[in-house]
Amino acid sequence: MRHSGSLPVNTQQPFFAYVFLAFIAMATLAYLNYLPALVSSLASVLGFTQTQAGEIVAANGYGALAGSAIAIYLVNKLRWQSTLLSCLALLCLLELTSALANSYALMLGWRFVAGIAGGIGLGMAVSVLARLANPDRAFGMLLFIQFSSGSLVIYLLPQLTLWLGANAVFYVSTAIAALALMLLHCVKAITLTPGALANVDSAVSKPARRLSYVTLLLLAIALYQAAASAIWAYAGLIGQSVAISADKVSSAIAVSGLAGLAGAMLPVLSGRRVSRLTLLLPATALSALSALLLTFNLFPIDAILYGSALALLFFCWPAVVSLLLAVSAELDSCGRLATIATLVSSLGLATGPLLGAALADNxxxxxLLFSCAALFLLSYLLLFIPVRVLDRLPTTANSAIDVKPEYQR
Incomplete structure (x- = not known):
């Protein structure tokens, strides 16, 4: 149905909406934030072999990718409130009943279905974040909650296992999904806004030009995520290869990971007061520098330099990703591109370890590190044009927008 007139929309949402919706998006695939704890529980506590634990987690991940792909076709066809309600309710059931799956085959299938439900929920939640007035803040808050919740669960899970038993990790996931359901009730009436292209000159929004912007942006996301996850996957081995003890390597990774919280808050605090290019140039350059600092051929690496290089990467990583997801939100008025960008981001993350395996050599x-540095810089070259174009546009947060009813689904 077409809207016959102009519908004025208040394009500002309260800050709690950003926090609650980011938590809801995190809850759809919460296990990713404490993946090492889930694998350890499956292999060490629940009696599965290490190989089986890895395959169960992989099935969950493949289900999530399938669900995210399905969500691309659903985001502008279904009401986001009812879809998220259904996905979160199903996740509560699947997480809780995972504790009853006592065979490898049953657990494998169960987690695959849970992944599909979570992937659809994530795709829908991301499309909602994309249609908030300040997508930079929205995606920055999402990454902040992901980093902080994952660290908290990993820290508390050993004690929770003593209190709740072997299936504590599934009870935690159930509790997170249940809390997300309650928060969904608080934000179900939030008014969403379309992306920045609703206000752009028709020459900028021509299909061919827009497609080129989208292609460049998605390539930038994929390359940056692949490079960052390649370093992350081999971070421990890189440290050990230069004679840093295993204890110091673990401590450096744990402490430097806290820098990710600060990096995720950067877009939240800056909003649109600072242009995205102004933030992305140093962030991608520092990401490349972090890769070079880990190359012992250039510098003698000790534990301090090793930890500093990782902290530099972890600080830049969530900032770059949240900013690029925000750009994708403004290139599409219904949030579908943000869902596609999330799927591409996941594929980039999955490709990183494969890149590391191909380039690591005894x-x-x-x-590997020189290649990752080059990929970081290449990603900046790819994102430069679409980000610069959007930086020159009036933001949706500062203008009244005519909204078609289908965008309010």
Whole structure:
């Protein structure tokens, strides 16, 4: 149905809406934030072999990718409130009953279905974040909640296992999904806004030009995520290859990971007061520098330099990703592109370890690190044009917008 007139919309949403919706998006695939704890519980506590634990988690991940792909076709066809309600309610059931799955085959299938439900929920939740007035703040808050919740669960899970038993990790996931259901009730009446292209000159929004912007942006996201996850996957081995003890490597990774919280808050605090290019240039350059600092052929690496280089990467990583997801939100008025960007981001993350496996050579990670530095810089070259174009546009947060009813689904 077409809207016959102009519908004025208040384009500002309260800050709690950003927090609650970011938590809801995190809850759809909460296990990703404490993945090491889930694998450890499956292999060490629940009696599965290490291989089976990895395959169960992989099935969950493949289900999530399938669900995210399905969500691309649903975001502008279904009401986001009822879809998220259904996905979260189903997740509560699947997480809780995972504790009853006592065979490998049953657990494998159960977690695959849970992944599909979570992937659809994530795709829908991301499309909602994309249609908030300040997508930079929305995606920054999402990454902040992901980093902080994952660290908290990993820290508390050993004690929770003593209190709740072997299936504590599934009870935690159930509780997170249940809390997300309650928060959904608080934000179900939030008014969403379309992306920045609703206000752009027709020459900028021509299909061919817009497609080129979208292609460049998605390539930038994929390349940056692949490079960052490649370093993350081999971070421990990189440290050990330069004779840093295993204890110091673990401590450096744990402490430097806290820098991700600060990086995720950067877009939240800056909003649109600082242009995205102004933030992305140093962030991608510092990401490349972090890769070079880990290359012992250039510098003698000690534990302090090793931890500092990782902290630099972890600070830049969530900032870059949240800013690029915000750009994708403004290139599409219904949130579908943000869902696609999330799927591309996941594929980039999955490709990183494969890249590392191909380039690592007998504890020599120079080729991998130089390649990752090049990919970081290449991602900036790819994102430069679409981000610059959107930086020159009036933001949706500062203008009244005519909204078609289908965008309010």
């Amino acid at each position: 504890n020599n990670f120079s080729a």
